[in-house]
Amino acid sequence: MDGVTLRITEVEAYLGEIDPGSHAFRGPGKRNAVMYGPPGHVYTYFTYGMHVCANVVCSPDGIATAVLLRAGEIVEGTDAARRRRTTSRTDTDLARGPARLCVALGITLADGGASLDGPRFHLELPASPTPHATGPRTGVSGAGGTDQYPWRFWIPGDPTVSPYKPAVAKKRS
DNA sequence: GTCGAGATTATCT
DNA sequence: GATAATCTCGACC
Numbered sequence: 001m002d003g004v005t006l007r008i009t010e011v012e013a014y015l016g017e018i019d020p021g022s023h024a025f026r027g028p029g030k031r032n033a034v035m036y037g038p039p040g041h042v043y044t045y046f047t048y049g050m051h052v053c054a055n056v057v058c059s060p061d062g063i064a065t066a067v068l069l070r071a072g073e074i075v076e077g078t079d080a081a082r083r084r085r086t087t088s089r090t091d092t093d094l095a096r097g098p099a100r101l102c103v104a105l106g107i108t109l110a111d112g113g114a115s116l117d118g119p120r121f122h123l124e125l126p127a128s129p130t131p132h133a134t135g136p137r138t139g140v141s142g143a144g145g146t147d148q149y150p151w152r153f154w155i156p157g158d159p160t161v162s163p164y165k166p167a168v169a170k171k172r173s
Numbered sequence: 174g175t176c177g178a179g180a181t182t183a184t185c186t
Numbered sequence: 187g188a189t190a191a192t193c194t195c196g197a198c199c
Binding site for chain 1: 189190191192193194195
Binding site: 023026029030031045046047048049050051109 | 183
């Protein structure tokens, strides 16, 4: 991915079939097939007609759980990231938000199913546990999705963590 | 600085 | 045909 290195600062958990906010809640489909696959792979999906989001599959084959990468900080390769994210003025804006994160890293639907241990992606875990906070999920419009489960994890005080409101009133024209 | 509404398409019912 | 795990832009304070 053009040598871009990202430090993940915010994630969100999705527990597949028991999670009303998950794409896998209603069962396997073409879109979420990767989530049912082996762990350590990238699950990408297209949403709102214009945005791509990335998850990391973390359950064994046959179980659909994943972690949505919500925000991160570009620590290397800001050049390439900024080129892709022309609307961002600051470095902290480059990966502040799920869709932005994907654009900054150059992740597209074509990357769905890719391994995190392959040539395209490489996941590195910190040597020691990272201090983090937990809270309700944001932006999920599924039934009771926002305040039912504290499945959002982020690094307190980090400038790249999503500042968005807990729930947006969904409307359509 | 905060607040509100529109954009746009893959996937599912 | 309806929905969606969001972002950006414009208006206002």
